[in-house]
Amino acid sequence: MSITITIDGNEVEAEAGSTLIDVAADNGVYIPSLCYMRGRECLGTCRVCSVKVNGNMMASCTVKVADGMDVEVDEAESKDMRRALVEINFSEGNHNCPSCEKSGRCELQAVGYEVEMVASRFPYRFPVRKRDHTSKYFFLERDRCIFCQRCVQFVHDEETGKKIFSISKRGTHAQIDIDVELADKMTPEQARKAAEMCPVGCIIEKGLGFNDPMGERKFDVKSIRERALAGEEE
């Protein structure tokens, strides 16, 4: 059923029950996100896609559109909150873009540019987190994990369907873990997909290094905004 919603004052046609962040992208309105992947189930963990829906802040990846909905994206208060959420991700872990292999193809970095972040308003914590190099395909750089849970929810062992990545402990002690036995059974293609899925430089493929030269990296070529609006899967 076709319905009408308003995004930033413009009336927009949409299919009832479709996801707000997708509807916005289809109509040329970019909403930044770190955990949502188009076509996959919503995770709702990063909250960076929060916008005002009928006056209340809501994560747009969790909202199903309904007739008459009034959505504000280009609005000062919610814009600042989105930027704050990106900033708090930067201060919570250790994100040193210049020395990170993922630089230029990192979604956190690209979204940081999109929300016009300069430095984090939150105190940097410089946590000490142990990295895990035990699996065949991956370096697990825990410093950079933002707990989006993409790898946890979308990467499974092809034979048993078991999860390969998991988050142990909770709250501030949360830690990303890998089932080495299952991870080593992955095909190289599956491993590459898993590494590419990571929005930050936490899951890094071994033996690659800085594989794309400057200027030819994913987000050098095309910004995350252009990619999202073109409906490309990350």
Add this chain to the structure above:
Amino acid sequence: MIFDETRDILEIVRRFMHFFVEESCGICTPCRAGGVDMLNKIERVVAGRACQQDLDECNQWAELMRCTSRCGLGTTAARPIITSIDKFPELYEAKLSKAKHTLLASFDLEKAMSGHAEVFKNLVEEVRK
């Protein structure tokens, strides 16, 4: 919960915030990360090293947690801080840093010099032997 006038409200608020940091599941960013920053702020107030900017940031960051957290825990976690700032502003004002000619009220000189103090103590003991 019932408290009488002998209880220290700031200490109660600090404990509440600590509770919410412990109870956060860590799934969504604002509650997982914001809670810790709020706890650090209230600890700074209790230690007498906060300035007005810290209280302003408490209100702003609490609003971020309230608006963007995923569940009720995150949306209400910062309430003890903002409601107490609202209802007992004099308690907070009394605790603000009085330090003059300081660049950074939050700077903890004692903590920063703790290594020196320990080394000095060891040195004295060494000499006395």
